[in-house]
Amino acid sequence: MSCHNHPTHYRLPYQLLLVGVLVLLVLAACSSNPPSVTVEQSRVDYGLLLTIPEEPIAFDEQVRPVLERRCVVCHGCADAPCQLKLSSYEGIDRGANKERVYNGARLTGIPPTRLFIDANSVEEWRQMGFHPVLNERDQTPQANLENSVVNLMLQLKKENPQPETELLTDSLDISLDKKQTCTPAEDFSEYKKKYPLWGMPYALPGLTEKEHKTIVEWLRQGGL
Secondary structure (H helix, E strand, O other), X not given: OOHHHOOHHHHHHHHHHHHHHHXXXXXXXXXXXXOOOOOOOOOOOHXXXXXXXXXXXXXXXXXXXXXXXXXXXXXXXXXXXXXXXXXXXXXXXXXXXXXXXXXXXOOOOOOOOOOOOOOOOHHHHHHOOXXXXXXXXXXXXXXXXXXXXXXXXXXXXXXXXXXXXXXXXXXXXXXXXXOOOOOOHHHHHHHHHHOOOOOOOOOOOOOOHHHHHHHHHHHHOOOO
């Protein structure tokens, strides 16, 4: 009998081979992800979890100079965006608040939020409406990155670098009364979709690789 009358006898081995290859590819892709990481969680540079600095990153000696050089120009005053002051560790620990310090449309005053004066603990700042920008959940290297607004903002900038043009794009508003969006870590996925070019430093070139690694490794160890 001619073999042309039974073509499936020859296609079947190739079909099984194709299925086997696909299964192996799926298994390899799954095994490359960190344990317990979901699609929603995969929003940080997990490559930084694979290496550990020889010495812990010191805030005063290594982190503060980067913040003063690249961040304090905007996040150093009482009316800093989202009230996030990066000029001191206490300001970072306090976190961010969506209320504007100066708001000409406000008819009545609001309780002051002066650093070192109007609250004496992180718990008191949380009661005054400040949300954390560092991880305050389980202290693991992975959680310290995933739950840090500072890290997520830096990572967003790295994924979407500043366009190299003479003028800023229309999506970057640098007016004095620009829209203020102060997102906590749990809402960052939505922020990322809406404002892909709003990573930090805002409307400025991103950190250098060395600066970025210094800040992120400090955050990974707990931001202490």
